[in-house]
Amino acid sequence: MDPLSVFLFLLFVGAKAQSIKQHNVDDFGGIADGQTDNSKAFLDAFKGACQYDGHSQVIVPEGTYLVKSAKFTGPCIGPIDFILNGVVQAVPGPGEGGEWFTFQYINQLTINGPGTFDAQGPTAWAHNKCSKNSKCKMLPTSIQFNFVNNSVVSGITSLNSKMFHINVLGSNNLKFEKLRIVAPDDSPNTDGIHIGHSQNVRISDSFIGTGDDCVSIGQDSRDIEVSGVHCGPGHGISIGSLGKYDGENSVSGVNVHNCILNGTDNGLRIKTWASDIKSRVYNITYTDIMLMNANNPIIIDQQYCPTGGCDTSKASQIQIEDVKYNQVRGTSKNKDALIFECSSDFPCKNIVLTDIDISYLGKDGPAQARCRFVKVESIGVQNPPTCV
Structure with a gap:
């Protein structure tokens, strides 16, 4: 490859790398102590990524992040990678129904592991009455995808969902x-x-x-x-x-x-x-x-x-x-x-x-x-x- 081609290639790679903006939940107040509710930190990190005019990433580092609930709503301006390296943990007990993590109205979303969504299901299953009552109160779904298009979920673990x-x-x-x-x-x-x-x-x-x-x-x-x-x-x-x-x-x-x-x-x-x-x-x-x-x-x-x-x-x-x-x-x-x-x-x-x-x-x-x-x-x- 001649010098000019090398220069143009490096310029292209550099521009592409610069176009991906990272939004680390720790930078938005996330605390991986397994006790602090990180719902706001996760939502704020996603909001920043969603509003970015280009390719963006939401980064969840290693560690255990307690999240009461989070609803990530688009449409977003550009593609988003949700990179889960740590453990996201639900609060114990039956919760309030509905969904725990929700992704909705999003195009070009990628969720990558190797992290884990741990819903702490053993603390909730005794509250499930659906086997005896068809009109039972539903426990929360761990991960909900509503109107999500052209997207990939890869390499994650979902552990012990409540429902x-x-x-x-x-x-x-x-x-x-x-x-x-x-x-x-x-x-x-x-x-x-x-x-x-x-x-x-x-x-x-x-x-x-x-x-x-x-x-x-x-x-x-x-x-x-x-x-x-x-x-x-x-x-x-x-x-x-x-x-x-x-x-x-x-x-x-x-x-x-x-x-x-x-x-x-x-x-x-x-x-x-x-x-x-x-x-x-x-x-x-x-x-x-x-x-x-x-x-x-x-x-x-x-x-x-x-x-x-x-x-x-x-x-x-x-x-x-x-x-x-x-x-x-x-x-x-x-x-x-x-x-x-x-x-x-x-x-x-x-x-x-x-x-x-x-x-x-x-x-x-x-x-x-x-x-x-x-x-x-x-x-x-x-x-x-x-x-x-």
Whole structure:
């Protein structure tokens, strides 16, 4: 490279480096003592970054920062990197509901680890009454993304959420990669990542072990990809529940592949309530899935009713169709390794099983399939034998 080229290159690099402005929470009054409420320091640092005309960074250094709650609201002028090196810790107890950390109306946000969001869930779980009361008071979600577009969340840990770890609402082109989401298997409603009213969401190369769904995909979600996820403990990778609220929109274009589910209560699950609400679930593909000691490896449940008291005479009005299971293998704790409990009013259709090999761990006979109101096409290996 000639001298002029070297000079221009260094000038370009220097200009680019100068254009990234750092906003360290310590410079805004942050104190990493695990006791002081740093909500204002975090909000002020983000406000400075949001108003900067260029690429900016919010820096959380090493140490433990107590934060009561923080809502980071755009739109912002330029791209923002939220760099978490330390531990952000919630206050103990059940909190006040809502969300703990919220990012909303932001474009081009990057959240990088290796730090941890610790919600101190063990101090709150005893206050969760949702297993007995569907109208329960919700505990706080750890990290909420509302209308966040063209953004990436990478390398962080979410530890012991009070309720959901991560909730995605109204977002487009959002990527989650190399995450670690952790809560014990008896922690209530600690879904790993829940998605609703969103599109183009990618979850990849992550470990998710919780007390509820590792990934749950709710209404009005489309073009969702889950790949390279290790799930367990938890309730598996779920679509739904659907059919609970008026005006629900369809779920479509879900692609789950190259995932491992270990010791989960369910494996690949689609769940709907038996109600009068009409909608669709379609164009769903599961490929290259390993299930280890799963309770319900493959299940469509259109009589979903976790708290009891449902009218069993009703049939779900959700149409499930165009669902493909390819190369799903492993072991089942349940003799019914494949369950299709579909709707009598809207039977499941175009369900295709290709090379399914799931063995039952019990001693009272081989694995079996249980099916109602479903049309199935089977190709290749079928263990258990497919019911039609």
